[in-house]
Amino acid sequence: MLSAKMKKALNKQINFEFYSSYLYLAMSADFASKNLDGFAAWMQHQAQEEWGHGMKIYKYINDRGEKVKLDGIDTPPAEWASVLEAFEASYKHEQEVTKRIGDLMKLAQDESDFASAAFLQWFITEQVEEEDNVSSIVEKLKMVGESPQGLFMLDRTVAQRAS
């Protein structure tokens, strides 16, 4: 059994993870429309991971004997001015995810909900990797700057992660 507050907060996080999936799929669509197939594949891979994060929480709520409540998913933006701008937006988004996971962990601790705290630990660790993955691409994009050749090479490199 979960407290009503924890159940509501976890349901909200499912929605945010699914929104993350939608956001990254929108970035993938934008990259694909600009023939940036490597970045498109990377973001599609990321979108699938986010869907998996949402489903992990979905399963946890079920496992605790509670019912999941699904809300509508917000419409993500459709276009970014540059690859760098999209990845910077992604990095900012991941920082927000980290903050929300931290708030959930704090709630679990405040309620002495040890099962939820143990469950959320996976997400705390995962966010370190999530932020690192995106920030390292942001840094590389800054190095490449306006160079089309550099962007082309980077597009090929990031494609490898998604294959």
Ligand code: FEO
């Ligand atoms: Fe599910 Fe990228 O955080």
